[in-house]
Amino acid sequence: MSPPPARPADPIRWHLLLAAVFAVLCAIRLTIPSKPYFDEVHYLPAARALLDMSQALNREHPPLGKQAIALAMLLFGDNPLGWRAMPFACGVLALFAACRAMWFASQSRAASVLTGVFLITGFPLLVQARIAMLDAVMLGFVMLALWMCAGAVREHETARWRLAMAGAALGAAMAAKWNAIPLAMVPGLAFLAARVWQAKGQFLTTKRGWPIGGMTLWEAGIWLGLLPLAVYALSYWPFLLFADVPGNPTGLIDLHRQMLDLQTQVLAPHPYQSQWWQWATNARAIWYLYEVADGAQRGVVLLGNPLSSLAMLPALVWCLWAGLKEGRRDCLALAVLYAVSLGMWIVAPKPVQFYYHYILPHCFGMAALALATERLWQRNERLVPTVLVGGSAVLFLWFYPILTAAPLESDQDFLHYAWIEGWR
Incomplete structure (x- = not known):
């Protein structure tokens, strides 16, 4: 008898180490500035109103993200730690879940670590x-859902509970921010397309075939269709208890009509607004903070790593090619997820858009770059992978002070980081 095929060991310890490193890097100066900055001035009053059930504020966004912030404020107090503890925890979860999703999707230790x-x-x-x-x-809920979906495809015996978790996470992601809605449709549509392709007329009843053997399409529809919608709808429970809901909506549908009107209203131009092509080329940054705060000149800028954010574009093209020509489902999935999450903003009727809307596509681009870097290394290419990993790390260390509100020497220190006009 032939021996079983070799299977690489699960690199979960490396993933935990990366999550721990990321947590430490995020925790440094987490409570600085000690006053609200940038869009915190919108979400913190909404979270406080949730705690006392006084009024529905910030109605243009769904409520779960603000409920999460309010929960942390309840646990840690109405202070900088309470304000930022939940985004911090969800960011660490997103990092760990992304590594796990890559492992289950590719079975590559190197790609998951990269x-x-x-x-x-x-x-x-x-x-x-x-x-x-x-x-x-x-983002934390999106990455959790993708981790569970990839795990269900890889380990069919765990598929039922994994898809249940994925569906709940997809609903929570949509209930945190509408950016997740197009992505929440992808797993269910992918399951449908795969079954129709393989089973033809029996696609509704068969349990055979990819992506998950032993599960019918209708059952997958419950986990990936009905459950996310139920979780999303349940997140609106505070609207039954608020003392005041502006607009006096007559129900959930009317409330969503008002929310959509708020999202698409014509706003005055913003100095930091940008377009999707500026995000993809890393041509426009946002300064969340640049002022004297807590006794020193400090700054926080949102932009992409000057090396990896551009290198991921050819990596995405390669992923699309590898997915179509070589049958690499992991590569094709990343290309599709990037296109869907970015395509939303190309067609969205929201008149004023910002670089932070690019965070989902950016994360998928980083994963695509990991797969492309691994492929180059497998082909005995050493220079480019070394430059990509080492150069990205060096640039990260250089920019780290301006990403984390470190004390600066003068009010002109932003010039060390604003290399092009669009970063000023």
């Missing part, structure tokens, strides 16, 4: 995990 390295050194995940905004909360 995914964590590129996400840590990529800038946006770190910045968003340190501020009381909704993006890190959404």
Whole structure:
């Protein structure tokens, strides 16, 4: 008898180490500035109103992200730690879950570890995990859902509970921020497309075939369709208890009509607004903070790593090619996830957009870069992978002070980091 095929050992210890390193990097100066900055001024009043059930504030966004911030404030107090503890925790979860998702999708130890390295050194995940905004909360649930979906495809015996967790996480992601809605549709549609392709007329009843043997399409529809919608709807429970809900919606549908009107209203131009092509080329940054705070000149800038954020573009092209020509499902999945999450903002009727809307596509691009770097190494290419990993790490260390509100020497220190006009 032939021996069983070799299977690489699960690198979960490396993933835990990367998550711990990321947590330490995020925790440094987490409570600085000690007053709300940037969009915290919108979400913290909404969280306080949730705690006393006085009024529904910040109604243009769904409520779960603000509930998460309010929960941390209840646990740690109405202070900088309480404000930022939940985005911090969700950011660490996103990093760990992304590594796990890559492992189950590719069965590559190197690619899963590189995914964590590129996400840590990529800038946006770190910045968003340190501020009381909704993006890190959404991202944590999205990555958890993708981890569970990839695990279900890899280990069919665990598929039922994994898809249940994935569905709940997808609903929570949508309930944190609407950015997740297009992505929440991808797992269910992928399952449907795979079954129709393989089973033809029996696609509704068969349990055979990819992506999960032993599960029918209708059952997958419960976990990936109905459950996310139920979790999303349940997140609106505070609207039954608020003393005042502006607009007096007559129900959930009317409330969503008002939310959509708020999202698409024409706003005055913002000095930091940008377009999708500026995000992809890393041409426009946002200064969340640049002022004297807590006794020193400090700054926090949101932009992408100057090396990896551009290198991921050819990596995504390669992923699309490898997915279509070589049948690499892991590569194709990343190309699709990037296209869906970015495509939303190309067609969205929201008139004013910002770089932080790019965080989901950016994370998928970092994962694509991990796969491409691994492929180059397998082909005995050493220079480019070394430059990508080492160069990204060096740039991360250089920019780290301006990503984490470190004390600066003068009010002109931003010139050390604003290399192009669009970063000023």
